[in-house]
Amino acid sequence: MVRPQDRKFVTADPEKCIGCCVCEYACSMVNEDTFNPTKSRIRAMRLGPLTNLAVTCRHCEDPACVSACPRDALSQEEDSGIIRVDENLCNGCGWCIAACQFGAMNMHPERKVVFTCNSCTDKAKGEPQCVKWCPEEALTFVTADALAQKSRQKAVRNLFQTADSEAKAK
């Protein structure tokens, strides 16, 4: 059994992401067999030219979307953390959409059911397609721990760079 902290999810590096939406097109092609960002499980958000980030499901522990569903249509796979939607039970009420803090739960534009990131595991082995396609290498498929390590490394590096330049200035 995979421990919850070892579950991988797709995350975007805010410094690298440029909001180009290539991930949305790759996602809709792989999962819905068409080009249509409204059917993408990952959405790019551009608040301004300098404020871009692609957002998708983070496979949370005790996910709020699952708890919110009044019809038990949502469930979480234990190993992967993927949220599965039983389309026979889901009636598109949208409580899960309201519950998700990341806006990672989406309403399908044609069928009144919700959908979210499946890590492309049922279609392709290895990394999800959005990660493969991202031209800026801004997307990674990581565990929370790996993400924390990366952030720590960066923070420490920045600290010492600052210290270095301060030393030089003196």
Add this chain to the structure above:
Amino acid sequence: MYSYAGKILRVNLTTGEIKTEPLTEEVAKQYIGGIGLGIKLLMDNSVPGADAYDPSNPLIYLTGPLSGTMGPTGGNSYAVVSKSPATGGIGNAESHGFFGPDFKRAGYDAIIITGKAPKLSYLWVDDDKVQIMNAEHMKNFTVNHTDHAIREELGDFYIRVSAIGEAGEKLCRFAAIINDEFRAIGRSGMGGVMGSKNLKAVAVRGTHDVNVANKPGFIEFVKLIHERMKGPSTKKYKTLGTPENVLVLNSLSALATRNWTNATFEGANKVSGEWLNEHYVKKIVGCATCGMRCDHIAVVPEGPYKGSTSRLEFECLWSMGPLCGVDRLDAIIEAMRITNEYGMDGISIGVVVAFAMDLYEHGIITKEQTDGIDLKFGNAEAMIAMIHKIGKREGWLGSALAEGVAKAAEIIGGDAYKYACHIKGLELPGYDLRTLKTAALGFSVSFRGACHLRNGAYSPDVKGKVNRFKIEAGRGKMITDESHMYNIIDSLIVCKFSRGTYYDGWKDLTNYYTLATGIPITVEEMTADGDRIENLARLFNIREGKGTRKYDDVPYKIKNFPVPDEGPAKGVCVNDAEMAVGLDDYYASRGWTKEGIPTIERLQKLGLDKYAYIAEKALKETPPVQASAPATVGGA
């Protein structure tokens, strides 16, 4: 027919009538989409001789066959075609960003907008539901404010908006239409046409699928282009960006400075791409579906314009920098920002201000006429103050300049025309035509007026493939061949920054087209499309009385003010004799008469029989051109 929507939307703003009609495969294959289809629709849907600001003049929004697909650059584009209020001929421009794909997903290859709304309105295209909405409360809003207001009021962040600012509402003849904050349908005054229709914006939401004919093949091709985009052919755009040109052109004495007074700029280093990137560029972002990224977002870190943020490319940096004698990037970034907010063409605005500065320096306009602005070359504050006045059409001079240099020169009178640098009414872009003479010829024959993007004629000069101080036989064919490629690029609406990624040229483009649409097309057929589009545009200009030889010329200053700067270009300018040689050569390579009119045989060959009457009439009415004298080479 895959990837096309197969549908054209017609909106009459006077009557409120909205209807759709099919796009046939025959027309799609002959005109591709984008500006090609746009020129065809303009020709067929306009009243001959009607003014650009007449309600009958159709404002045509277009997608390309690739819009809405995952195709890098082709996937994110749209174009606008109309009669230009600047030139009275073909007006066209293309823009990328995020608007185009939603427009295609809404289900349209084109929207033909005619008439004039009784009050300020915007068009709301929500898939199949199309409405004309009230925009009175958005009067004089900036482009960006309009974008936010519409998305807020319709309640969907992902709605895409293409809008005009105050300049368009006030019928500025070089007003732009802008989407996604800083992506512009920039040239030839399309924003003015939109303003004349009382149309503030077009908002779109598209949720339909866009499908290509050959999915695996298409995806493989897209992967290949993504790979090539990481390579040398796009390096310039991903590193310094087009502002790299500043020092390159300066070293060639081709950086037009102080309204084509000089060809080199002493402040070039301070406005170079190198300086810009080191001190101002905060991030390089990109458009939807594109793996290339080229948008250099510059932020002013300190001083009077602290916080001012704008995307900056070479042409606009040049027009509001060296051309106005301004060597301050902070002021240039602020000038670009407000130009976008008013919704104006970033090339024309700089040329217009530089023109006014030239007149001021020569005493043709006085400080009283500038409302007290000390409009000297190099005065950055004065430049910014003048842009505000033009954007608002404030004061006598501000209002005159909003007409563009050609018409402003008529209003100002006297010798002003000598300083108005335009071709057919459109202001010159950032190349000194005195020292880049293939460009002089190429720009003079462009169907939308002075333009570096109708045939790329600056390229052989800058790259040293020809003697750039000379116009000689052979340049005509060079320009003709390139114009076909540029017409197809703007009809597929792929970004010109990506042209280096099509290693196999025409073969790549035909392949791309067929993979997406399923319509087989050969290189010969596609080249003929490019030729057909050029001829049809020429016929439109002829029909509107602007298309014959006498309109294919370069500005007075280019012919009468030799380059004064020391160096290899000293004393150079363009003379009539070499222009005559160039035009003869160009027309011959096109199969046009010496008067610059397509022959009936040529038109029949391109399947343009239907429009041959325009050429027949012009052939009868245009006085024949005498054989031109042999060229005396101009300078150096």
